[in-house]
Amino acid sequence: MNYKLLETFAVLTKTLNVTKTAEKLYLSQSTVSYRLKALEDELGVMLVERDRGFKNIKLTAHGKAFMSIALDWENINDKIKNFSSFSSLKTVSIGVVDSVNNYLFSNIYKEIFNNPYVQLTIKTQHTDEIYEQIAARIIDVGFVLHHIPINQIECKQILDEKMVLVTKCTHLGNSKSVDPQKLNPEKQIFLNWGDQYLKWHNKYFQQELNPKLVTDSTLLSFDLLDQDSWLIVPLSAAHSLKEKFRDIYIVPFNENPPHRAIYMITNKTPLYSNREAIEDFKALVDKHMDAHRIWQDNQ
Incomplete structure (x- = not known):
């Protein structure tokens, strides 16, 4: 039996109207x-009652009996289509450190979310966990x-981000740039951005003066920022915070x-089954990082 005949009858049982059925199926x-x-000729029975000149129809007893078969076929056909789509689904799993995940990759996630x-x-x-799980695939x-x-493990640097001061303090915020030697380390919310950052940090801030708070969560540091405190974060994180809280200042360093x-x-x-999906995802990341570099250069 031609599936198009079943498809047409299945839609007709819902609309009970020839014109509406034609519109739904893009047919005459x-x-x-x-x-x-x-x-009807193939089944040898009448399925609908027709009135000449009227587009509405009524199902006969045979039509009502065959309706359940047609709708069952429609349901099975939908499952076949969904199975076909699922079999072509590309899957990728990623591990991301907190500050990159929350403030840099949102546009990448949105693009993937809209891709069925x-x-x-x-x-x-954390970084060590990510290395372990990549090594173990x-x-x-x-x-x-x-x-x-x-x-x-193959490693590629995809971005280097400017670091800026974030504060709610008006005195600091109105400066064109800030001298790190003039900052009060006891008002600092400290995040560790790596070995090179620590060398720079220890050059300007006395180690015996404890920061106000030490945390490994960028999100938490934003929540705890008050009128006196300050922190140093990547430019992407700073602008994300600025979109949510208008009373903060982003200040470069001299x-x-x-x-x-x-x-x-x-x-x-x-894994062989994931190679194509991985390469596609890496290309998507490269595209977004190129766009971010252009944005960063214009800030």
């Missing part, structure tokens, strides 16, 4: 009538802040901290 009314007659053929699993993890792609030489480097890592021998 004569084609709908032809298919209905062909189905890609399924993305995101894990927020538990996740496909990792984004970390440090390069750790490991034989089976003696700049080292840029925050971000690395993309993958296993040199990924």
Whole structure:
């Protein structure tokens, strides 16, 4: 039996109208009538009662009995289509450090979210965890802040971000730039941005003076920022905060901290079934990082 005949009858049982059925299937009314007659001829029974000149129809007893068969066929056909789509689904799992995940990758996630053929699993993890899971091929792609030489892991720097001061203090906020030596370290909310950053930090701030708070969560540091405190974060995180809280200031340094480097890592021998999806995802990341570099240069 021609599936188009079943499809037409299944829609007709819902609309009970030839014109509406034709519109839903993008057919002419004569084609709908032809298919209905062909189905009746094949089954050897009348399925609908027709009134000349009227587009509305009524199902006969045979039509009502066959309706359940046609709707069952429609349901099975939908499942076949969904199965076909699922079999072509690309899956990628990634591990990302907190500050990259929350403030730099949102546009990447939005683009993937709108792609029905890609399924993305995101894990927020520490750098060491990400390296371990990439080596074990538990996740496909990792984004970390440090390069750790490991034989089976491929590492590529994808971005270096400017670091800026964030504060609610009007006195600091109205400055064109800030001298790190004039900042009060006891008002600092401290985040560790790596070895090079620590060298720069220790050059300007006495180690015996404790920061106001030490945390490894950028999100938490934003929540705790008050009128007297300050912190140093990547430019992307600072602008994300500015969009939510208008009373903060973003100020560059006259003696700049080292840029925050971000690395993309993958296993040199990924699972064969995931290779195409991994390469597509890496290309998407490269595209967005190119756009971010242009944005950063214009700030």
